[in-house]
Structures are given as structure tokens and as C-alpha cells.
Amino acid sequence: AQTVTQSQPEMSVQEAETVTLSCTYDTSENNYYLFWYKQPPSRQMILVIRQEAYKQQNATENRFSVNFQKAAKSFSLKISDSQLGDTAMYFCAFMEYGNKLVFGAGTILRVKS
Amino acid sequence: GAGVSQSPRYKVAKRGQDVALRCDPISGHVSLFWYQQALGQGPEFLTYFQNEAQLDKSGLPSDRFFAERPEGSVSTLKIQRTQQEDSAVYLCASSFIGEGFGGEQYFGPGTRLTVT
Numbered sequence: 001a002q003t004v005t006q007s008q009p010e011m012s013v014q015e016a017e018t019v020t021l022s023c024t025y026d027t028s029e030n031n032y033y034l035f036w037y038k039q040p041p042s043r044q045m046i047l048v049i050r051q052e053a054y055k056q057q058n059a060t061e062n063r064f065s066v067n068f069q070k071a072a073k074s075f076s077l078k079i080s081d082s083q084l085g086d087t088a089m090y091f092c093a094f095m096e097y098g099n100k101l102v103f104g105a106g107t108i109l110r111v112k113s
Numbered sequence: 114g115a116g117v118s119q120s121p122r123y124k125v126a127k128r129g130q131d132v133a134l135r136c137d138p139i140s141g142h143v144s145l146f147w148y149q150q151a152l153g154q155g156p157e158f159l160t161y162f163q164n165e166a167q168l169d170k171s172g173l174p175s176d177r178f179f180a181e182r183p184e185g186s187v188s189t190l191k192i193q194r195t196q197q198e199d200s201a202v203y204l205c206a207s208s209f210i211g212e213g214f215g216g217e218q219y220f221g222p223g224t225r226l227t228v229t
Binding site: 102 | 116117144146148153154155156157158161168169172204206208210214215216217218219220221222223
């Protein structure tokens with residue numbers, strides 16, 4: 001079975017600084033997708049960024065970028081110029097054919113002013 | 114357009130009661146998913162519909178859980194004879210993609226179920 005591991009239960013970062021959230025996963029598949037979702041307090045989950053496994057280029061969305069290491073099965077999220085609105089729970093998730101998402105346990109990120 | 118909506122937002126049930134949770138996906142979205150999120154945990158997959166067909170129900174924890182999407186739009190997750198371990202937030206998500214995979218899933222706000 002596929003598993004997703006987020007080893008950092010909580011992280012803190014000062015406003016305007018950079019933070020990296022870690023994620024590793026386990027699969028025997030060669031074709032799959034990886035996602036980072038953000039869940040703000042008492043608000044619904046929204047997609048931050050998506051990576052297709054067959055693409056070597058790391059995905060980037062404005063201040064958010066990933067470091068995808070397929071051989072190491074690692075998929076970290078870097079947030080640059082952190083803002084107070086980035087405070088949330090961040091989930092790493094894996095999808096193979098069949099479309100269901102397998103989530104990690106999450107990392108609480110607190111951005112401090 | 115409107116996002117995914119879920120009702121009720123909060124539900125308190127006494128142990129042994131039956132509950133029904135509703136999900137209205139984004140119009141035109143082919144795929145619909147239900148996830149269960151325990152407090153402080155990541156969501157866990159329950160079941161998946163493509164239009165009205167339930168293609169995967171491998172995550173339903175027991176035969177007390179039942180989901181349907183009879184007309185390929187609105188979906189209902191029903192839990193019979195609720196138990197305390199059923200207390201969780203139930204998330205619904207929809208996706209435009211039917212065949213193939215990798216599409217973004219859009220999540221609703223969830224229904225927080227508390228079984229007393």
C-alpha cells in the first residue's frame with residue numbers, strides 16, 4: 001500500500017523568511033502525481049501545488065516550489081517570503097491511477113510576525 | 114461559480130442513531146470523493162464515484178457506511194448505528210476528470226460529526 005510520511009508535526013517561520021516542509025512517500029508505481037494541500041484553521045482544503053512524476057522539472061507556483069527527488073521518493077515544499085496568511089496545516093498527498101488521494105499526517109506551519 | 118458544498122456543517126448524533134451527510138459537487142464535475150478526517154490527522158479515503166457509478170469503496174470502514182450518487186450529481190454518505198469512533202470531519206471533494214487521473218480535487222468545508 002502507498003504511504004506518505006511527513007516527519008515534521010509543527011514548523012515555525014518568521015514573516016518574509018523561507019521554510020521547507022518535508023514529505024516522503026512509498027510506491028512501486030512509476031506513474032503518479034504528488035500534491036501539497038493547505039488547510040487553514042476552520043477553512044477548507046485548497047491545492048497549493050501539483051507535480052507529475054514523469055516530469056523532471058520541479059513545479060513552481062509563485063512563492064511555492066517543490067523539490068521532487070523521484071529516486072529518493074521525496075517531495076518537499078518550499079515557501080518563500082512567508083506571509084501570515086500561510087499559517088495553516090499542510091498536507092502532502094499521493095495519487096496513482098484510480099484517483100484517490102493518500103495523505104500524510106500533516107505539518108502545522110505557523111508564520112510569526 | 115460555486116464550490117463544493119456540504120450539509121450539515123455540524124452534526125451531533127447519539128450513539129446508535131443513523132446520520133446522512135450531503136455533498137453538492139461543482140457543477141459538471143464527473144468524479145466525487147468522500148474522505149474521513151480524524152482530529153489532527155490527514156484525510157483518509159472512503160469512496161469514489163465517477164458519475165453515478167461507485168468505482169471504489171475500499172475505504173469504507175464497515176458495512177454501516179453507505180454512499181450513493183444516484184443521478185451523478187449530489188451524493189449522500191449514510192452512517193447507520195453510529196459509534197463514537199465515527200466522530201470525525203467528513204470531507205467531500207469533486208474533480209472534473211473522469212477517465213485518466215491526476216486532476217485537482219476541490220474540497221468542500223466538511224461535516225463535523227460528533228457521536229455522543
